Amino acid sequence: MTRSPATPLPPPKARRRLREAAALTQTQLATRVHVTRATIRAWESGRTAPRGRKREAYARLLKTLAEEDAARRTRSTPPPEPAPTPEPKPALEPVSGPASDTASDTVSGPVSGPEKGSEPEPGSGSEPGPEPAPEHPALTPAQAFDALYEFSAPALVRQAYLLTGRRELARESVERAFQTAWERWPEVARDRDPVGWVRATAYEFALSPWQRFRPRHRQPEPPPADPGDRTLLNALLRLRPQHRRTLVLYDGVGLDLPETAAETEASTPAAANRLLHARETVAGRLPALADPRVLHQRLTELASAERLWAAKPTGVRKGGERRTRFRTRAAIAFTVALIGATALTVRTAPTHYEPAVSPGVAVRGVPPRVAPGSLSEAERELRQKLRDRLQDGPERLEPRLE
Template sequence: MTRSTARPAPTAPLPSPKERRRLREAKGLSERQVAAAVGVTPATVRAWETGRAGPRGRRRAAYTRLIGCAEPGIEPSRPAEPGGSGTMPTPTPGPDSRPAPDALSPDGPPPGRPSPEATAPDGTGPVPEPVEGLTAEEAYDALYGRTAPGLTRQIYLLTGHRKLSLEAVEHSFRVAWQRWPEVARDRDPAGWVRAASYEYAMSPWHRLRRGHRNADPLPEDPARRALLDALLGLPPSYRRTLLLHDGVGLGLPETAAETEASTLAAAGRLLNARAAVAERLPAQAEPADPGTGPAPLREPLAALALAEDVPAPPAAPAVRAGGERVAVLWTRAALCFGVLLIGATTFTLHTAPTHYEQPLAPAERVGGVPPLGGPEKLTAQDVELQKALRDELAHGPERLVPRIP
């Protein structure tokens, strides 16, 4: 009996995530089309093209062949057509294959990634932006410009407050600039800022503020008014899950991770939120295709966010300057508190007693004998006797002093 020593051929490495996206866009394919052809969700394709995950097995072979970088010696298994040719046609862009509006989800490239709209001067293709040459300010400004407008509209749909949405976005980006080394190394900086904005906007302490107790007036359009009213009527956890999954377009595992819940709990919240909205808005209850189709409320939420007049966020340099001012103020406050604490400790050390003095116990009567509690106040008789004794000159008891005639 002989044992085979043959080993599987090494798998050729895939292109970089940036190159994967460039190849897909060069063929005119959307994430939804690639997901439908490979058999995954659009969120999975997005994860492959951002470096958070990578395809494996037959999906890897189908994905690489689809974007035009098929690995040598690997033929992906494809479903046979009724004609028996066994080949899979290349998807062609159609009216439903265009990417969703960027009113809620920032579909633009992250800092340092080429944008599909940025073309070369001769119009031949996208111009790649340098990654290594970006400074911290440039990378921050690119992230801010790409995510701040859509994030402001997300917070408005989450809270119904325009001023609070702008305040939440500014606060999260100020914190992001203060912790920029941590945020820049994060695998999803936009997700980091989005989570911080959601947490700030959904804080229950805002209910104590007079201007944030009630939501802003609802839209005048009956359809948008009903949709926003139904959305704001959901519990905060349901509202956030519905907005992340159906509005932003995150997958169910990513939604569960961002809401700090299990996948099963996130799925339950999503189904309950959709059912509540469908009960109040029967027109929005469209059949869902969780495999490859769009989310039931993605288009209505995007249209609602685009139609509302949400204030534009300030410029990125102004937000960075505000974050630096806040950091300086907190640093000064910490230094002042430290100096005050040191002064109070020093004063206490100089004024505190250096040894322990045991307190005297109160006098008590023992066996009927009056307690000796120290010198008491003299009576009138005692004072007269004391005066007589001081006036007379005596060297001893009277009975021992001889009387001299």
């Protein structure tokens, strides 16, 4: 299953080159597209791709930067100087003597035979020229994917093994990367470096921190048989993931420093520092590998010594399609279940609140309430005395003049 093509974009390396040519930082470009700096960094490395309106806005901005870059180059290029008019060469006259006829025929005489572009006359006896070679038929998307897989999959599996030290994880990482490429094949097929696109995806999957929680990758695998290869692999695995990836790309794959920085989503100075630190660490454990050429040779030998294999392209492509169909059906089933649960809740939920009536409970230990009884003779006398008493209180004192 392939997705419909979206707005075309330049390759990730060209996107970064256009931004740097316009003297824009990733933060400034992210502000103009209304995204974050991390999103721009992922777009320029090829790890992710923009979609929807953000893709259209990003494409328009890159087109504007490309036009400005072309205009700057046109202004900076000096106008071409007019070509000097060739002076007419003097005609070679035939030399007198016995050889005059031969010299005249070979130097200044007309060349016998049909001219370029002229067809031989019938019956002249001249053989026709070779027919143009037939054009190769256009490849289908499946054939192009299979050709890309057969060309680059074995090398990518060996590179992933240098990153992880696990044979099964290296093979699975490359297969997952190619399955992702097949899902987004219209974009990958137009990319200037499809192998780099797949390599970046495979490296991201291989170095993902979630791999350590998988039960199948917790058990250690048997190390290489050669002691030197085992020591080199242990030295690589002791490096930090970003340093290890930079070292494999630069000294193993052979990328230059800007390409390594773009693929690792780092600036060029940061990639250079990572590379120097990784080389120093490996040289500290293996002094014989201080020379970069020797290190490159040893990395190649280590990756080639292991018996690594890659699945068939047809199986990888069909496996990706099965996974995509499973995910699509699972998403549809989950959506239907969520809609059904929501409809059932709305249908059966009460429309108003009804307070619950608690059941009656007998309360014990409270003394019973006693009603007042009749008054005694003393109480009656006291009540009559209170009623007969003056309620006005004492007389009020008034000031008088004497």
